Amino acid sequence: MEDIDDTLGLEDAARMLRLGLEAMKDLVDKGEVPAVRLNQKHTVMLREDLINFLRSEGRKQAAERKRSVIGALPAANAPASGSTRRTSKSRRTKLPDLRAYEQADHQS
Template structure:
């Protein structure tokens, strides 16, 4: 294998198009486009049809987002005592009675 071929294959494996990035993150194409449009995932738009991103940037996004979500879960867990969590679960199962105030007669 020549040095040029090795360089091309290394570059090709380090960069991903939208479809490949969506597959790597296990997302749909539209969700991937939204991440790129919002700036959450850095990408280069070469033209209207080609968007390229680095595999490393996607891995960094996964790490950053995973840590953020883990911190949120940890914070929610520590905010409520165990019995409070059970009350919330029970309250969510009970349907609320309808508001009958408009039908009350004075």
């Protein structure tokens, strides 16, 4: 026989999950948390089911956060946008005209 502490009513379940009573009722109504309605006044849940709900929801949210972070990261082979390399002006592709200097050397 299970101990009475293994079952919780709506108020205690809401307190355990740190939710308001209406939010707890919504979870039960949507079927996200398994519960038994004994009559119109009493809804009972297993503590173990609430813990499993927390584990499942925590893993789901962690995976969503991980996907959103990975999607925001640049690809491994993409150039770094915050690169420390200085951008320089375009390099000189044409050699300077040195004829004036050569003529000066020949006249001396």
